Amino acid sequence: MTSKLAAILPDLSPWRSSRDFRLLWTQGLIAYFGSFTAMVALPLQIKELTGSPFAVGAMGAVELIPLIVFGLYGGALADAVDRRRVILATEAGMAVLAAILLVNALLPEPLLWPLYVVAAGVSAMAGLQRPALDSLMARIVPHDQLPASAALNALRWQVGAIAGPAVAGLVVAFAGHGTAYATTVGCFAVSVLLCLRLSPAPPSGGSDKPSLRGIAEGARYAWSRPVLLGTYAVDLAAMLLAYPPTLFPFLADEMGAPWALGLMYAAESVGAVVLSLTSGWTSRVRRHGLMVVLGAAGWGLAVAGAGWFDSVWLVLLCLAFAGAGDLLSGLGRSTIWNQTIPDELRGRLAGIEVLSYSVGPQLGQLRAGTMAGWTGTRGAVWGGGVACVAAVGLLAAALPRLVSYDATTDPDARRRRAAQEQAGAQAQAEARARD
Structure with a gap:
């Protein structure tokens, strides 16, 4: 029975074999939780400020172009510089953007335009960061453990996708947007500290500019x-x-x-x-x-x-x-x-x-x-x-x-x-x- 159960449970070999995988997995779980918290609080705040479904939907249009442009550039950047530096810089950038949301939420009359600016900025940071994160996995995990690492990373994302919105809804309802954004800032601060402990990941094919x-x-x-x-x-x-x-x-x-x-x-x-x-x-x-x-x-x-x-x-x-x-x-x-x-x-x-x-x-x-x-x-x-x-x-x-x-x-x-x-x-x- 034990062997049959072990055959279907997630394979934890990447967690055991790679220190950097453990750091990235933990960092990612915390960052996802903070991101999904803000992803719920942000459209709710736009809804409260405008009462317009169009204004809420416009956030998607604001996010799309930066994600495409910076995603392509981020891919070239990840092949040209130390991937650890890209991950660290973008994670710190997201922490700063979350802090802007927090400051705006604490104003007597929160402004609308910073919400769109931050949404576009977060999308740009995500576009820059994701290629570096995705491309780093094959370097830190043994070849035969890549399927297991993909399953563990998917589990991490889904836990954040479920827990983040659930907690954010309660936080916004009972403590307000400021508390939700403060939670996001705290999550990214911890994430930055974990990223600092990652091993350097210099480019393999030289250092040509993107x-x-x-x-x-x-x-x-x-x-x-x-x-x-x-x-x-x-x-x-x-x-x-x-x-x-x-x-x-x-x-x-x-x-x-x-x-x-x-x-x-x-x-x-x-x-x-x-x-x-x-x-x-x-x-x-x-x-x-x-x-x-x-x-x-x-x-x-x-x-x-x-x-x-x-x-x-x-x-x-x-x-x-x-x-x-x-x-x-x-x-x-x-x-x-x-x-x-x-x-x-x-x-x-x-x-x-x-x-x-x-x-x-x-x-x-x-x-x-x-x-x-x-x-x-x-x-x-x-x-x-x-x-x-x-x-x-x-x-x-x-x-x-x-x-x-x-x-x-x-x-x-x-x-x-x-x-x-x-x-x-x-x-x-x-x-x-x-x-």
């Missing part, structure tokens, strides 16, 4: 690798065609269950957490491309079910399965990226991933709202899910190397594994020489 030419080099590499290209395409199709959260308020009203709105938003995270807590088996998977395809198809099928069923409980169950499918696909994508991309290009490829990650959901919301105007809410939800399944099937047929990817035989994965083993052996030799 440039458009460097970004184009990363794009050419991605375009030349059908497996990588497939991961981006599948994720973009899933989010573009079957991203339903923007329709949840209308779906809850049509079902006569406005009380279920919050549960609809939480259901996807709950499904993802359940998969994360039973993710031990993913460390034994070698066909990660197939995992990407099946996870994305499962996401689309579950979203279709959420739009089709009349029972609110079945809808919630479908949304939980959708969250699990999305996480399964995400684990496959993350593992492929970390197993195959050369370290000197990893930052730029992570920047391209930020672009895919940000554009898909934004366009997906537009697709959902437009389609709902033609077909109604339910039709837009289940129709988008069906379209997602069809698109993923077509992409799988068009990109057979993605489906057949095997971590033990793929040439890029084998080169990356050999490079990491060589770097590890060299580090051990240098350590023995110093002793």
Whole structure:
């Protein structure tokens, strides 16, 4: 019984083997909690100041462009400078931005414009930081532990996504926006202290300045690798065609269950957490491309079910399965990226991933709202899910190397594994020489 339980529980080997992984995991959990606290408090404050749904929705438009621009630049930056410095500087920048929100909230009459400025600034900082964070993982975790590290990082994100908004709602309701922002400042202050303890992570391919030419080099590499290209395409199709959260308020009203709105938003995270807590088996998977395809198809099928069923409980169950499918696909994508991309290009490829990650959901919301105007809410939800399944099937047929990817035989994965083993052996030799 013990061995069977151990086989499905999360694989903790990255936590045991890497000090920097432990630091980043803990830092990330604290930072996510602070970020999600502010993500709830900020739109609520805009709502209170303006009473306008448009003013709240405009925050998404303010955030999108900085995320795209700085995400691409951040990818080039992560390949050109010490990644630890990028992470530390951006984490400190987010702490300063959170402090601006706190000061503004404490004014007798809080101002509206600083909220948009901070939202754009946070988006820019996130765009700069995420490539450095994502590209660092393959350097600090052994090659065979990358699937386990992806599962543990997903669990960390989901815990923050559930706990942060839940606590923020209570804090704002009973203690006000100032206390919520003070919580965020405190979280980022602790996060900065943890980042200071990370090992240096200098660039592998020299120290050329970030440039458009460097970004184009990363794009050419991605375009030349059908497996990588497939991961981006599948994720973009899933989010573009079957991203339903923007329709949840209308779906809850049509079902006569406005009380279920919050549960609809939480259901996807709950499904993802359940998969994360039973993710031990993913460390034994070698066909990660197939995992990407099946996870994305499962996401689309579950979203279709959420739009089709009349029972609110079945809808919630479908949304939980959708969250699990999305996480399964995400684990496959993350593992492929970390197993195959050369370290000197990893930052730029992570920047391209930020672009895919940000554009898909934004366009997906537009697709959902437009389609709902033609077909109604339910039709837009289940129709988008069906379209997602069809698109993923077509992409799988068009990109057979993605489906057949095997971590033990793929040439890029084998080169990356050999490079990491060589770097590890060299580090051990240098350590023995110093002793």
